[in-house]
Amino acid sequence: MSKEKIAMVGTPCGIMAASKIQHYTDSPIYFKIGLFCMENFSYLYFTKLLKELDLTMDDIEKFRIEKGYAFFNLKNGDQVKISLSKAKTVVRKNCNICVELTSETSDISVGSIGSENGWSTVIVRTDKGEKIIKDAIKHKYIKAKELTPSQLKLLERIASNKKKANHENIEEREAKARPVLYQRDKTDENIMEEISESNFDDLRANVINVGACVLCGACEYVCPEELILIKNTKPRKKRKECPPDCHNCFAVCPRTFAPVNLRNDLNKSIGDYKKILTVKSLKHNKGQDGVVVTTILDYLITKGIVNQALIVDKKEDLSWKPYAKLTKDIDEIVKASGTKYSVCPVFKPLKQLKEDVI
Ligand code: SF4
Ligand code: SF4
Ligand code: SF4
Numbered sequence: 001m002s003k004e005k006i007a008m009v010g011t012p013c014g015i016m017a018a019s020k021i022q023h024y025t026d027s028p029i030y031f032k033i034g035l036f037c038m039e040n041f042s043y044l045y046f047t048k049l050l051k052e053l054d055l056t057m058d059d060i061e062k063f064r065i066e067k068g069y070a071f072f073n074l075k076n077g078d079q080v081k082i083s084l085s086k087a088k089t090v091v092r093k094n095c096n097i098c099v100e101l102t103s104e105t106s107d108i109s110v111g112s113i114g115s116e117n118g119w120s121t122v123i124v125r126t127d128k129g130e131k132i133i134k135d136a137i138k139h140k141y142i143k144a145k146e147l148t149p150s151q152l153k154l155l156e157r158i159a160s161n162k163k164k165a166n167h168e169n170i171e172e173r174e175a176k177a178r179p180v181l182y183q184r185d186k187t188d189e190n191i192m193e194e195i196s197e198s199n200f201d202d203l204r205a206n207v208i209n210v211g212a213c214v215l216c217g218a219c220e221y222v223c224p225e226e227l228i229l230i231k232n233t234k235p236r237k238k239r240k241e242c243p244p245d246c247h248n249c250f251a252v253c254p255r256t257f258a259p260v261n262l263r264n265d266l267n268k269s270i271g272d273y274k275k276i277l278t279v280k281s282l283k284h285n286k287g288q289d290g291v292v293v294t295t296i297l298d299y300l301i302t303k304g305i306v307n308q309a310l311i312v313d314k315k316e317d318l319s320w321k322p323y324a325k326l327t328k329d330i331d332e333i334v335k336a337s338g339t340k341y342s343v344c345p346v347f348k349p350l351k352q353l354k355e356d357v358i
Helices: 012-024 043-052 084-090 093-097 127-138 149-175 188-196 200-206 218-222 248-252 291-302 330-336 348-353
Strands: 006-010 029-035 060-066 069-074 079-083 108-111 120-124 142-146 275-281 308-315 318-327
Touching (some): 006 291, 012 029, 029 127, 043 084, 120 127, 120 291, 127 142, 127 275, 127 291, 142 291, 149 275, 218 248, 218 348, 275 291, 291 308, 291 330, 308 330, 318 330, 318 348
Parallel strands (some): 006 029, 006 308, 029 108
Antiparallel strands (some): 060 069, 069 079, 108 120, 120 275, 142 275, 308 318
């Protein structure tokens, strides 16, 4: 058993990778807070879009999506607005085959859809998640009430629309012999057979080179030979042979076969859960987005339930370029709160804690 206990915050694809890491390895990930995620943007294509608008990344102070538009707040105080459909032209290709809105393999999932301003929707999925939310209420970190039927309906409708649209994209891609392995219906026994015959070459052919990679960094994290490199773009492997008995990267990738207990059920718009609440922080108020996530992390660290949190922050001078880090500093967690519209290899910092895998 790993001595470290880490709380992780991630998008549904990152949380799926974390769940597979937990499934196949002795992992320090103890508590998973999944975020709601509609889509994410390609850093590379976004830079090109900015060029069309006569802007560069350095000009951007803040980026947000609201009511059918994407807004850029510039460092000089100006604001530039483009239609959401224009912004969607730079959505990462892999997001078009993603059937999860609400992080279905998390302990708790958090997002704004369904809740009024200042509150967040929290889907409690596991016994651990239920206990932590109950205790955080008892210790006055958060307050919670039931989601109303109409709030729940709204969340289910949006999640179901994403599932349906992207499932159609998956079928289209499979028909053109572009594999989408993670949605294939296989027994756990079959999956273990597939894994035992696969290595990075299969990951490259079936995920990376067909636009399915979510750039989570799980493959890089579990590679015992340090052969995988992820910089700004897709994972690459050093020119060195893999040991014949290693299949780690293929096993944990969120876009290879998912074990039965982790597979997304297309008939359940928001996955399995124990309860759904709408939650308000009683400890933090800085920023609307992420304040409940910040508060839960504060609770977990302050009460010694986890040692550190794995979070995604943005650099001061590059507001659009996120990076992952481990921290136990509540001020840092508060500072990092908020939506990130681009992805980064979230598991990278865990390499410093790496013990045995698979
Ligand atoms: S694949 Fe894209 S849409 Fe799906 S969870 Fe990841 S970032 Fe979000
Ligand atoms: S050594 Fe293992 S984890 Fe690393 S690239 Fe090869 S198969 Fe993947
Ligand atoms: S190939 Fe690596 S970085 Fe890409 S989705 Fe799979 S595990 Fe994540």
